[in-house]
Amino acid sequence: MAQQAYMTETDDGRQGPRTPASRMRRLVDRLGALREDRGIWRRGWVVAVCALLLALVMLAHAHIPNAVGNLGSLLETFLPWLGVFVPLLLVLALVRRSATALIAAVLPVVVWLNLFGGLLSDKNASGGDLTVATHNVNAENPDPSGTAREVAAAGADVLALEELKASEVPAYRAALSDTYAYHAVVGTVGLWSKYPLSDVRSVDIRLGWQRAMRATVDAPAGRVAVYVAHLPSVRVKLEAGFTARQRDKSADALGEAIAAEPLENVVLLGDLNGTMNDRALKAVTSQMRSTQGAVGSGFGFSWPASFPMARIDQILVRGAEPESSWTLPPTASDHLPIAARLKVTGTAD
Known part of the structure; x- marks a missing residue:
């Protein structure tokens, strides 16, 4: 088969083969035409x-x-x-x-x-001495046991779960019992830990029902105050816009509780129904660092699981230093689990 020749027009109007010199001349001519284009x-x-x-x-x-x-x-x-x-x-x-x-x-x-x-850029490091994870498991989760096992497989030392349906709590307990020796459930949030828990109590976020808790984790590297919270959902309505008043009030209350925390190492795990850019969460975000912002790779979007568009599930720290942060594979929930590796900085109360 004959090879096809690529042709270009010469100065006298005839067709000739295209060469690097002819291509460069055509480019210069086009740039010249643009320069003259007023x-x-x-x-x-x-x-x-x-x-x-x-x-x-x-x-x-x-x-x-x-x-x-x-x-x-x-x-x-x-x-x-x-x-x-x-x-x-x-x-x-x-x-x-x-x-x-x-x-x-x-x-x-x-x-x-x-x-x-x-x-x-990827800012993850290999250090750290405490791995934490959090997951909104969805109250309508069709497979709570499978979801629990999938999240536990990530190897977190401390695992927080939100939106726990009371009737399904026994299923989560059973599925996580082999991995975590200690756990506590307060209302619709729960904390599972490989290390002893103490001073477990509900945190009042002005809702009228329990969706936040606090516990001390006696980790080998030091004591850590771990807060688990599920702030109220927000809605986008044509007649009202972005309705988030209840969430904002709860965020203020959560911020007050964290500000009063005496332990040096503080970790907040949960579904905050808001991003770190949202000024309405300032009561919390002004005093804590996001692990995804400090380390990690990418945006770490966690919701919705089918096509993540926002990171509304958060791991925030004060005192403890984040070393790595990542998103876990999807489960049967409509949220993605997230995890982080932390370095506990001290044990002072």
């Missing part, structure tokens, strides 16, 4: 304005008010996803052959990388 700076102003607005929203998200439908908190819950508009803006700028739009589209790229670029 509309390159006048086109694409709509795209440019959209790019500037996107950069401004990401940069000033903390100043977007919650007065109307908790719009600020709703935006902050899904803030990383604003980055999906950046490639679209870049493509539109190229299609419009607009230098103005292309330069403007670079701004949201810079802002997004400043906010979330650090999450793209």
Whole structure:
């Protein structure tokens, strides 16, 4: 079969074979045509304005008010996803052959990388002396025993479970008994540990029923105050917006309890129904570090399990140093389990 020749037009109008020199000349000619195109700076102003607005929203998200439908908190819950508009803006700028739009589209790229670029690298280390995990098991979980065994297989020393249905608690106890010698259940949350538990008590998060607890874990490296919490759910309603008032009140109460904690090493495990970017959780997040933000790789989204879009399940620490953080494989729940490896820093009360 004859080899097909790739042809290009020569100066006298004839066709000749394409060479590196001819390709370079064509590129130079195109760039020259763009330079002479006076509309390159006048086109694409709509795209440019959209790019500037996107950069401004990401940069000033903390100043977007919650007065109307908790719009600020709703935006902050899904803030990383604003980055999906950046490639679209870049493509539109190229299609419009607009230098103005292309330069403007670079701004949201810079802002997004400043906010979330650090999450793209793997910061996990091999150290640590205490592994913790948390999982919202879903009250309607069709396989509680299987879910318990799957999470226990991750090897956590301390495991917190949320949304425990009273009738299913015996199934979780039975499935976890071989791995964890100690456990405590308060209301709809529970804590399983390989090390002794003491000072177990409910934490009042102003709900009227028990969805938070506190216990001391006597780990080999030191005593650790472990809090388990399941803050109220939020809803997005057309007539009311992002309804989160009860969750916000509970977050304030949880923050007060943690602030009064005398132990040096404090760990919060649970479903906070909010992300670290959500200013409504400031009472908690202002005094604790996220393991996923300090270490880990990627965003660590945990909900919904079928297509994770937000990290509303959290492992937060004070005193203890995070060494690694990761998301566990899906179970029969609608949340993904998450885990972290910590270094206990001391034993002082």
